[in-house]
Amino acid sequence: MVSKRLFQSVAEQIAELIDEGAYPPGTRLPGERELAEKLGVSRVTIREAEIALQAVGRLEIKTGSGVYVSERKPASLGALPQASAFEVTEARLMIEAESAALAAHNITDEAIDELETLVNQMSSDDEGVANAADERFHLTIAQASNNAAMVHTIQSLWQMREQIPEVKATYEAVCVHDAKSRTDEHRAIFDALRARDPGAARQAMREHFQRLLESMLEATERKALEEVQLRASQSRERFLAAAKFG
Incomplete structure (x- = not known):
């Protein structure tokens, strides 16, 4: 458990x-x-x-x-959809890229300072600190978009990322292996937002999620290969055992 x-x-x-x-x-x-x-x-x-x-x-x-x-009564969100890690990440790519572009127009100096602190925390050796900074980074950008519907959507996607077991496990596997890439990509997003450049912010966010999707594919292929190798090894052991006593 x-x-x-x-x-x-x-x-x-x-x-x-x-x-x-x-x-x-x-x-x-x-x-x-x-x-x-x-x-x-x-x-x-x-x-x-x-x-x-x-x-x-x-x-x-x-x-x-x-x-x-909150002054509003929380809505009943119901059961989460049976979404895969790929589906969640594809949705994040499309939505968060536009969120970053909007944020570049509206972001405050205070939010810029907050993002800089969070980027620095992402390089922490403490995985809990790094992961919390990652989540706060994306939600800070969503809030800076000044679009309530977009903020709600991104919050819901984060809920799927954290509460759907398959999605959470996939993200954890990828983030552990690509910690440096994650930090570098978030710094590129931060630099574009600090420059108040919507196009660059959109592109940096897209590149982050495109790399994440590629890493997920590689991780899936590795897992599939390991399962094939395990089955082959088990079959070989059964064959040798049968040959020995046959």
């Missing part, structure tokens, strides 16, 4: 505090440091929990302002 990740437990604790009235709708949550001390976890875990709660509509993260309890 896979144990529940720490940030999920923390997200549930924060949601309970909201439901109990400790943080009414529309109010600003305490800062990461204060919440981390209150709940006995790291600031990175608090950040991951807040992103998870934003994805389901409980919180709104406003760059440069803080994290607020």
Whole structure:
């Protein structure tokens, strides 16, 4: 059985505090440091929990302002679709490329500073820190697009990435092997946004996901080859055993 990740437990604790009235709708949550001390976890875990709660509509993260309890009742999202990692990534390529182009027109200096911090965190040896920074990076760009429908769509795609087991496993396998490529690609996206260049931002985001799709294909081919080799090895052992005692 896979144990529940720490940030999920923390997200549930924060949601309970909201439901109990400790943080009414529309109010600003305490800062990461204060919440981390209150709940006995790291600031990175608090950040991951807040992103998870934003994805389901409980919180709104406003760059440069803080994290607020949503005033709207979260919609019932229902069951996630039976989407593959390739389908999720294809959708992300199309949607997030345009999100980056929109963000290049609207992004604030505060969001640029936030993205720079997140890119630097992606090179961390701590996989949890790097992954949290990756997610926050993409959601910060979505928010900078100033398009609520696009933000919701990208949040839903992230939910599929994290909560559909096959998709999550594929992403984890690819990201572990291509950590440097991931950091370099996100830095290229950041550079284009800092330059306020919509075309370059769109292209950098597309190249990131195109490389991700190619890596997924390679990973799938490797897995298929390993399975064929395993079956061949098992067949060979059975044949040798049969020949020995035949």
